[in-house]
Amino acid sequence: MAPRPDVPHGRALLADALRNKGVAFTREERQRHGLVGMLPPGVLSLDQQARRAWEQLQAQPDDLAKNVCLEQLHDRNEVLYHRLLTEHLKELLPIVYDPTVGEAIKRYSHEYRRPRGVYLSVDHPQDVRPAFEALGLGPDDVDLVVATDAQQILGIGDWGVGGMQISVGKLAVYTAAAGIHPGRAVPVMLDVGTDNQALLNDPLYVGNRHSRARGKEYDAFVAAYVDTVRDLFPRALLHWEDFGPGNGRRLLDAYGEKVCTFNDDMQGTGAITLSCVLNAARVSGTPMREQRVVVFGAGTAGVGIADQLRDAMVRDGLERDEAVARIWCLDRQGLLLRSTEGLRDYQRLYARPDEEWSDGSGKPKPIGLEEVVDRVRPTVLVGTSTVHGAFTEEVVRSMAAHVERPVVLPLSNPTEKIEAMPEDVLRWTDGRALVAAGVPLPPVELNGTSYVVAQANNALIYPGLGLGVIVSRASRITDGMFQAAAEALADLAELSGTGAPLLPQVENLRASSATVATAVARRAAGDGVARAPLDDVVQQVQDAMWQPEYA
Ligand SMILES: O=C([O-])CC(=O)C(=O)O
Numbered sequence: 001m002a003p004r005p006d007v008p009h010g011r012a013l014l015a016d017a018l019r020n021k022g023v024a025f026t027r028e029e030r031q032r033h034g035l036v037g038m039l040p041p042g043v044l045s046l047d048q049q050a051r052r053a054w055e056q057l058q059a060q061p062d063d064l065a066k067n068v069c070l071e072q073l074h075d076r077n078e079v080l081y082h083r084l085l086t087e088h089l090k091e092l093l094p095i096v097y098d099p100t101v102g103e104a105i106k107r108y109s110h111e112y113r114r115p116r117g118v119y120l121s122v123d124h125p126q127d128v129r130p131a132f133e134a135l136g137l138g139p140d141d142v143d144l145v146v147a148t149d150a151q152q153i154l155g156i157g158d159w160g161v162g163g164m165q166i167s168v169g170k171l172a173v174y175t176a177a178a179g180i181h182p183g184r185a186v187p188v189m190l191d192v193g194t195d196n197q198a199l200l201n202d203p204l205y206v207g208n209r210h211s212r213a214r215g216k217e218y219d220a221f222v223a224a225y226v227d228t229v230r231d232l233f234p235r236a237l238l239h240w241e242d243f244g245p246g247n248g249r250r251l252l253d254a255y256g257e258k259v260c261t262f263n264d265d266m267q268g269t270g271a272i273t274l275s276c277v278l279n280a281a282r283v284s285g286t287p288m289r290e291q292r293v294v295v296f297g298a299g300t301a302g303v304g305i306a307d308q309l310r311d312a313m314v315r316d317g318l319e320r321d322e323a324v325a326r327i328w329c330l331d332r333q334g335l336l337l338r339s340t341e342g343l344r345d346y347q348r349l350y351a352r353p354d355e356e357w358s359d360g361s362g363k364p365k366p367i368g369l370e371e372v373v374d375r376v377r378p379t380v381l382v383g384t385s386t387v388h389g390a391f392t393e394e395v396v397r398s399m400a401a402h403v404e405r406p407v408v409l410p411l412s413n414p415t416e417k418i419e420a421m422p423e424d425v426l427r428w429t430d431g432r433a434l435v436a437a438g439v440p441l442p443p444v445e446l447n448g449t450s451y452v453v454a455q456a457n458n459a460l461i462y463p464g465l466g467l468g469v470i471v472s473r474a475s476r477i478t479d480g481m482f483q484a485a486a487e488a489l490a491d492l493a494e495l496s497g498t499g500a501p502l503l504p505q506v507e508n509l510r511a512s513s514a515t516v517a518t519a520v521a522r523r524a525a526g527d528g529v530a531r532a533p534l535d536d537v538v539q540q541v542q543d544a545m546w547q548p549e550y551a
C-alpha cells in the first residue's frame with residue numbers, strides 16, 4: 001500500500017503489487033533487492049510490458065475472462081495495470097467497470113483467486129479495528145475508502161460478498177480517471193449477510209451464510225466501520241456504494257453533516273444526470289425552469305436525480321414547491337401519489353396530490369408510465385428502474401409528439417437492464433431525441449448522421465469529486481460541490497453539430513476529472529469547508545494526480 005519504510009526484499013517484493021516491477025527491475029535493482037535468479041534475465045520497459053499485457057488480454061475469449069485477466073495483473077503489478085487502463089481507457093473501462101463488473105460480481109465466489117481490500121463481517125464487529133490496523137498504514141496514509149454492503153449492486157440487486165468487486169472497480173476508475181493514489185485508497189466490503197438465496201445455497205459461496213442483518217445490529221456495525229476509519233485515518237473520504245434504498249439515504253442523513261462522505265448512487269448519479277440535462281437544455285433552448293421531468297424508478301438513484309434537478313430549477317428562478325411540482329416519480333406502485341402505500345420517507349416530497357389524477361371516487365388505480373407521459377408531456381424522461389424495455393416505442397413516440405427535442409435518459413445498468421436502446425429511441429424520434437445511457441454504447445448511424453451516445457455514468461463525476469475533496473482537504477461535501485462538479489463537466493461538452501454527445505467522452509476522462517476536481521476544490525473553499533490553502537488550484541490538482549510510472 002502507501003510507501004512504508006520497510007521496503008520488502010526478495011519474493012516479498014515481487015508479491016507486493018504496488019512495488020513490483022516484474023521484468024522491468026534492472027539488473028542493479030535485482031541485486032539490491034534480493035531478486036537474483038527470480039526473474040528471467042531480460043529487462044523490459046513499462047511500455048513493452050504494457051504491450052505484452054495488452055496482447056494477453058486480447059487473447060481472452062470474452063469480457064469476463066478479460067476482467068479476470070486484468071484483475072490478476074492488478075494483483076501482481078499495479079503500475080502496469082494502471083498504465084494499461086490509462087492507455088486504453090475506452091476499451092478497458094467496460095471491462096473493469098460497468099457493465100462487465102456486474103458479471104464479475106455474480107461470479108465472485110467461483111472466479112475467486114486472491115482477496116483484495118478489507119472484508120468486514122457483521123458477525124465479528126470486534127474485528128473491524130484490527131482489520132484496518134492490519135493494513136499497516138498511518139493516520140496520514142489514506143485518502144479514500146469505498147465501501148459497499150452490496151444490497152443493490154448496479155441494477156442487479158443483492159450479491160453479498162461479491163460486492164467487493166464494485167469497491168475495487170470504483171477505485172480502479174478513481175485512479176485511472178483522477179490519479180487517486182492506489183496505495184492511499186482502500187476498498188471495503190461490509191458483509192452483513194445476503195438475502196440472495198442462490199448464494200446462500202451455493203456451497204462455494206465465500207460470504208456470510210445468513211440473511212441480511214438489519215436494525216440495531218446493522219447500524220452498530222456500520223457505526224463501528226465509520227468510527228474506526230475516522231479514528232485511524234482522519235483524512236479519508238468515505239464513499240458509499242450500492243447500498244439498498246432503506247439504508248443509503250439513512251446513512252447519508254446520519255453521517256453527511258459530520259463526516260466527509262457521499263453516496264455515489266444518489267449524489268454522483270444525480271450530478272451526472274444534472275450535467276446531461278443542463279446540456280440538453282442548452283441544445284433544446286428550453287430553460288431548466290420550464291422542464292417537466294418524469295423519473296421512472298424512484299429508488300436511491302431516481303430520487304437523488306430528482307433532488308438535483310429540483311435544485312437546478314430553483315437556481316433558475318422557481319420556488320422550491322414550483323420545482324417539485326414539475327417532477328413526477330414512478331416506482332413499482334406506478335406514479336407516486338400521496339395515498340400510495342409503502343412510500344419511503346425520501347419519496348414523500350415528490351408524491352403527487354391524488355386530486356390531480358382521480359375524481360376522488362373510490363381507491364385510485366395504479367397509474368403507469370404511458371398515462372403519465374401522455375398527460376404530463378415531459379421534456380425529460382429518466383430511467384432508473386432496471387426494467388428492461390420500459391421505454392416502449394409508444395411511450396417515446398407519445399413524448400416526442402409534444403416536445404421538439406425530448407430528453408430520454410435510460411440510465412439503468414448493466415445493459416440487460418436498460419429501459420430502451422438509444423438506437424431505438426433515436427429511430428422512433430427521427431433523431432430528435434437527446435439521449436444518454438448509463439452504460440457505454442457505440443454511436444448510432446441514422447439517416448446519414450452519426451449520433452454519439454453520451455455515457456451518463458457517475459464515473460464522470462466521482463473521480464474528480466474525490467480528487468477535489470482530497471486537494472482541498474474538505475471537512476465535508478456540500479450540495480454546492482456536486483453542483484460545481486455537474487456544471488464544470490457540462491461546460492466541457494462540445495455541443496455543436498447534430499449527433500454530438502451531451503457529455504464529454506470517456507476517452508477524455510483524465511482531463512475532465514481534473515476540471516471537475518478544480519471546480520469542486522474551489523467550491524469547497526467558497527463553502528467554507530476547505531482545510532488546505534488553495535493558492536493555485538489548477539497546479540495543485542495536477543500535482544496531486546498519481547501517474548502510472550515506476551518509482
Ligand atoms: O457503477 C456504475 O456503473 C453506476 C452506479 O453507481 C450504479 O449503477 O450503481
Ligand SMILES: [Mg+2]
Nearest residue numbers: 154241242265
Ligand atoms: Mg452504484
